[in-house]
Amino acid sequence: MDEKNGNGGKRTMKWQVSFFIISFISDLICAQLHYSIPEEMKQGSTVGNIAKDLGLTINELSFRKFHVVSRGKAQYFNVNLESGDLYVAERIDRERICDLKQSCLISFEAVIENPLHLYSIKVEIQDVNDNSPSFSKNTFDVVISESALPGVHLALGHAHDLDIGTNSVQDYNINNNEYFSLGIKTTKDGIKFPELILEKNIDRERQSTYELILTALDGGQPPNTGTAFIKIKVHDVNDNFPKFSKDTFEVSVNENVPVGFLVLQLNAVDEDEGLNAQITYSFRDIPEIIYSVFSIDPENGKITVIGNIDYELRERYELTIEAKDGGGLETHCKILIHIIDINDNAPEVTITSLQDRIPEDCPPDTIIALINVHDLDSEQNGEVICEISEDLPFQLISSSTNYYKLVTRTYVDRETRPFYNITIRAMDNGSPQLSSNNTIQLTISDVNDNIPIFEKNNYVVYVQENNIHGMSIHSIHASDYDIDENAKLIYSVLSNTVDNIPVTPYVSINSMTGVLYAQRSLDYEQLREFQFQVMAKDSGSPPLSSNVTVRICIIDKNDNAPKILYPSADTEGSALFEFIPHSAEKGYLVTKVIAVDADSGHNAWLSYHLIQVQEPSLFTIGQYTGEIRIGRDLPDIESLRQKVVVLVKDNGVPSLSSTVTLSFVVAESFQQVVPEVKPKQSNSDSASNLTFYLLVCIALISLFFIVTIIVTTFYKCRKSRTPPTFGPYSRNVYPQFTLGCPSEISDTSLPFPFSYDVCVTLDSKQNEIAYLKPVQNVPTDNLIDTEDSTRENNSQKDSLLPICNLLTVRQF
Numbered sequence: 001m002d003e004k005n006g007n008g009g010k011r012t013m014k015w016q017v018s019f020f021i022i023s024f025i026s027d028l029i030c031a032q033l034h035y036s037i038p039e040e041m042k043q044g045s046t047v048g049n050i051a052k053d054l055g056l057t058i059n060e061l062s063f064r065k066f067h068v069v070s071r072g073k074a075q076y077f078n079v080n081l082e083s084g085d086l087y088v089a090e091r092i093d094r095e096r097i098c099d100l101k102q103s104c105l106i107s108f109e110a111v112i113e114n115p116l117h118l119y120s121i122k123v124e125i126q127d128v129n130d131n132s133p134s135f136s137k138n139t140f141d142v143v144i145s146e147s148a149l150p151g152v153h154l155a156l157g158h159a160h161d162l163d164i165g166t167n168s169v170q171d172y173n174i175n176n177n178e179y180f181s182l183g184i185k186t187t188k189d190g191i192k193f194p195e196l197i198l199e200k201n202i203d204r205e206r207q208s209t210y211e212l213i214l215t216a217l218d219g220g221q222p223p224n225t226g227t228a229f230i231k232i233k234v235h236d237v238n239d240n241f242p243k244f245s246k247d248t249f250e251v252s253v254n255e256n257v258p259v260g261f262l263v264l265q266l267n268a269v270d271e272d273e274g275l276n277a278q279i280t281y282s283f284r285d286i287p288e289i290i291y292s293v294f295s296i297d298p299e300n301g302k303i304t305v306i307g308n309i310d311y312e313l314r315e316r317y318e319l320t321i322e323a324k325d326g327g328g329l330e331t332h333c334k335i336l337i338h339i340i341d342i343n344d345n346a347p348e349v350t351i352t353s354l355q356d357r358i359p360e361d362c363p364p365d366t367i368i369a370l371i372n373v374h375d376l377d378s379e380q381n382g383e384v385i386c387e388i389s390e391d392l393p394f395q396l397i398s399s400s401t402n403y404y405k406l407v408t409r410t411y412v413d414r415e416t417r418p419f420y421n422i423t424i425r426a427m428d429n430g431s432p433q434l435s436s437n438n439t440i441q442l443t444i445s446d447v448n449d450n451i452p453i454f455e456k457n458n459y460v461v462y463v464q465e466n467n468i469h470g471m472s473i474h475s476i477h478a479s480d481y482d483i484d485e486n487a488k489l490i491y492s493v494l495s496n497t498v499d500n501i502p503v504t505p506y507v508s509i510n511s512m513t514g515v516l517y518a519q520r521s522l523d524y525e526q527l528r529e530f531q532f533q534v535m536a537k538d539s540g541s542p543p544l545s546s547n548v549t550v551r552i553c554i555i556d557k558n559d560n561a562p563k564i565l566y567p568s569a570d571t572e573g574s575a576l577f578e579f580i581p582h583s584a585e586k587g588y589l590v591t592k593v594i595a596v597d598a599d600s601g602h603n604a605w606l607s608y609h610l611i612q613v614q615e616p617s618l619f620t621i622g623q624y625t626g627e628i629r630i631g632r633d634l635p636d637i638e639s640l641r642q643k644v645v646v647l648v649k650d651n652g653v654p655s656l657s658s659t660v661t662l663s664f665v666v667a668e669s670f671q672q673v674v675p676e677v678k679p680k681q682s683n684s685d686s687a688s689n690l691t692f693y694l695l696v697c698i699a700l701i702s703l704f705f706i707v708t709i710i711v712t713t714f715y716k717c718r719k720s721r722t723p724p725t726f727g728p729y730s731r732n733v734y735p736q737f738t739l740g741c742p743s744e745i746s747d748t749s750l751p752f753p754f755s756y757d758v759c760v761t762l763d764s765k766q767n768e769i770a771y772l773k774p775v776q777n778v779p780t781d782n783l784i785d786t787e788d789s790t791r792e793n794n795s796q797k798d799s800l801l802p803i804c805n806l807l808t809v810r811q812f
Helices: 002-010 048-056 056-061 094-098 288-292 668-679 684-720
Strands: 014-018 032-036 047-048 068-070 077-079 085-088 105-112 117-126 139-147 153-157 169-174 180-186 192-198 209-218 224-235 249-253 262-265 280-283 294-296 302-305 316-324 330-340 346-353 357-359 367-374 384-387 394-400 403-408 419-428 436-447 460-463 470-477 489-493 507-509 515-517 528-539 545-554 563-566 577-582 589-592 594-596 608-614 618-620 627-632 640-650 657-667 754-759 770-775
Touching: 002 507, 032 047, 032 048, 047 048, 048 056, 056 105, 077 105, 085 589, 094 117, 105 346, 139 169, 153 180, 169 180, 169 192, 180 209, 180 577, 192 209, 249 262, 280 294, 288 294, 294 507, 346 419, 346 436, 367 394, 367 419, 460 470, 489 507, 489 618, 563 608, 563 657, 577 589, 577 608, 608 618
Parallel strands: 032 117, 139 224, 249 330, 357 436, 460 545, 577 657
Antiparallel strands: 014 032, 047 085, 068 105, 077 085, 105 117, 153 192, 169 209, 180 192, 209 224, 262 302, 280 316, 294 302, 316 330, 346 367, 367 403, 384 419, 394 403, 419 436, 470 515, 489 528, 507 515, 528 545, 563 594, 589 627, 608 640, 618 627, 640 657, 754 770
């Protein structure tokens, strides 16, 4: 043992490195290292520097996850990642591992990743002379006939040595004596059997027994020895030995045959008679393990199976059978039992390297796992085929002997399938075919490859005007098929403008929830609708976003009272009375009250009512036209003065209204109007002043009338270049127009802000609306154009001077 340790300390390591490129598909590289060491090295002894032999740095061993994959339960070698040394991890006993095999190799694999490399390592275990020869029994009983002649050979049992080669049994010797010498017989297998050779005649009567010491020596330096006693008994004459039909028998037996299976029946013969011809059979000089596998019937020589025969444990058995007759003479034969392999081992699937999580954007041919398949059977029974389900986006590629790579076949999509259970099935080519499975659970990690998707293609939001500042008006929601941060959305309003003003003063959005808030109170009369874009952006890297158009439609609220355009409520004097001639009959148009409402739809539908009339039956008013007519014949009096209060109200809820007071004067001529007014003056000076003012007013009105005619003519000439979009005005039909927003809002009578130019004659029958001129920047497709509404009275046309009031009203 000291010599062994010394050899282990002083040994010089021989190693050979051979790179055999078996298959290159992707980045997998297979190489082979070969080392040679003696058995029984101490644990921790260095075999070689594997990092240096493979051309790797020390840092690469840890960074690239260098590890050793051993076959079987025992791991005899390991690698020091800090130094790169391959060292002995467990005690190595060549005899226990390889039995009597001449070549003893321990194979294992080393795997390194990023990129993936595979190295096959074989370590040859050299025999050390650590076992002494031993005999199957301590004493050999030898019988010799006294009639034996010199030169007779007496077979002895050979010694066993678990070592091989020169360390096995090389020689035998016996102690010196005058009758016997020792001879050695070598078989075809190289096994040396000792034999006693009779040198001179013996006489039983002179000496009936002899005792010798048999010594077996191996070839070690110094050699180990083993001894046994030889007891020689001189027997009476029995000069015929049992004989077998041949010296060596060879049989083949399937592995896993049942207990009791007949392997062979021997039949030795002896030409002697009587007791000397009775033969008994027994095993001779066999290892102890064989006694638990085979048995022999001592009387009939039947060899049967009594234990489990496994080809994977032992491929061949050698038996030595002894046949001894009743006189003590014996002979031997050898039986070689060859074990036939049957397919009794399913393939083993081992995952040597695994990447159990891959991103969904990984390209095809991405390596997921390195798989080793191994079958303990031989030949066709040990040929293994690996496969996976064809409906998976993965494939197996054979990379080297017994190794497969599991790679992606196409791109994978986490949103379609977030994980896979990949079952790897290995099948051998035996009959019956055996198979085994191993399942890999692969998780697909998310990549930000989906843009946010809104619930709608666009949003239309209705908001009633005069809303509360900061109120929630709608919720915008988008979803993202990704997960975690890639699905976390942030909402924002893009910088659209309304009337050249950024949209942000009007609305804001909660960046986390997508709730829209009104930043100010909206006014339908100023702004009917506006639109902007909302962007939803995820938190991935890089972030993805999408936009949606949001249209805000403002719903009108009845918050504007009717505005009376004519007669002007703040004008005193001539504007507040109307002249009625005595010749007027029932149905005569006295005047027309003109009003507008800044609201729209039902809120702008106006109705006219008389609320204060001295004689209710004398005047009537058109509920929807505002025309005041004589309801009955005028009384036959020289002069009549009537005061009327007209109420104009809209159709909103609650309804809003305005009033105007009118004075009607019935007289034969305009000169009679002055006396009607004159009583109101406090003195003659006031009357003269009133007359002067009246004349000035008439002159000014005449001048305004002429100017109005000129302006009207000018606009009529421009009509071909700017065609009006106004429709005819109907006294008995509500004005109609179309809103910009969808039909959630009803038709209205007046749209956006307008300026109205109204020209009214003093003759109530000739009252008319000249035209409506839209203010700048207001769409004209929703405006109303009223043509001249004139009811002429020829009898009064020449007697009355026109009075034209230019009134401009702007809606807000």
